[in-house]
Amino acid sequence: MARLLGIRIKNFRSLKDVAIGQVKYGSGEALPSLICFIGPNGSGKSTLLDAFGFIADCLKDGVEPACDAPHRGGIDRLRSQGSEEPIEFEIFFDSDDEGRPIVYNLQIGSDEKGIPVVVKESLRQRRKGEAGGKPYYFLSLKNGAGKVWAGQHVGGRDSKLASRVKLDDRSRLGIGTLGNLSDHPRITMLRRYIEEWYLSYFVPDAARERPPAGAQRWLDRRGGNVGNVLQYFQRQDPENFEAILKRVTASIPGIKKITVTTSDDKRLLLKFDERGYKDPFFQQSMSDGTLKMLAYSVLLADPAPRPFIGIEEPENGLYVQLIEVLAAQFVQQTRRKKAPTQILVTTHSPYFVDALKPDQVWLIRKGTDGFARAKRVADLPNVAEMVKQGIPLGSLWYSEHFGRETEADE
Ligand SMILES: Nc1ncnc2c1ncn2[C@@H]1O[C@H](COP(=O)(O)OP(=O)(O)OP(=O)(O)O)[C@@H](O)[C@H]1O
Ligand SMILES: [Mg+2]
Incomplete structure (x- = not known):
């Protein structure tokens, strides 16, 4: 089963350009199994979580219904204010093949009538047996037309091995259509993986x-x-x-x-x-x-369990003493040897953060331009050191050791 290594999001609401985890081929630290976003109100935490819900909805329902979901309000409200560029996601997946992550790039814009469509979509992977070097395309679509390379291994320059494809509906993702064909096992794997994401919008x-x-x-x-x-x-x-x-x-x-x-x-x-x-x-x-x-x-x-679970503010409505218990249960779940899950949460609770490590927490803050910045808490000065000395992470956050809001641009 696939696993999320990292994601770069561009032009999605306040996420004008935000990256977490591994977003380069051959370098960067992969996302851990438990990923937690903290930060002031309106900084972009829910938006980050909804980016995953949006990708899943684009695959399930098509791009137009995904943009028009009531809490999203259409592509014009989704695109970062002032930007004409497409909404873009670049996702790095582990495909159980050491050193050969798959990179999925998805760009969503609007057509001449203003209707949301897939503008570009591609998949890349390093060739089998190559420890270094650049990844090759095995899917490359522009405005619904392009090339796809079948099988597990080929891609890139071998144009003779590529098939030309043209999608009928530009609202649909190519990975949805091609991922239903048994000639494309890598695309099928990715489609299934995204279909299995669980994004919780729990309503009592x-x-x-x-x-x-x-x-x-x-x-x-x-x-x-x-x-x-x-x-x-x-x-x-x-x-x-x-x-x-x-x-x-x-x-x-x-x-x-x-x-x-x-x-x-x-x-x-x-x-x-x-x-x-x-x-x-x-x-x-x-x-x-x-x-x-x-x-x-x-x-x-x-x-x-689902391979990927996203939960907004799980602490809401729970008794304080239960919050840390729940956080510990999440940690335990992600450590399971059999069928581990990757869990993404947003929280306002220091008690929840107390159960976590600095490399599991990202601080989301707005820069002076109004757009979100994401910083891993492990990369903040002194934090890892103080945790090593036994100070719980949530207490450090509460006592402002993660800095103040005005420092987001640094
Ligand atoms: N199209 C857009 N372009 C730029 N920024 C936007 C856009 N749409 C919304 N925003 C900003 O995103 C903010 C909402 O962000 P979000 O809901 O992700 O915050 P949050 O971190 O979850 O906050 P809370 O802790 O209150 O839940 C809005 O307040 C607004 O400033
Ligand atoms: Mg929120």
């Missing part, structure tokens, strides 16, 4: 609804089907079902037992037995934090 009220009963394998973005996923585990994987419930009952005081049942009108009911009460409660009566912990437990205890 969605988890309070009573959806139709029926087992579902994957949690949806808003968490509205958390009961259906539990029903899947209850039926298909009782051992993991118990593990999920154990996590929740251990975290939320008073909850003794959770059961999944079906009402007479075939709706799904989550029954919570609480200490001190004779009758159980159902999901409609449960607190925001309880439902949130339940959704995270479903995500984290999954035996075949």
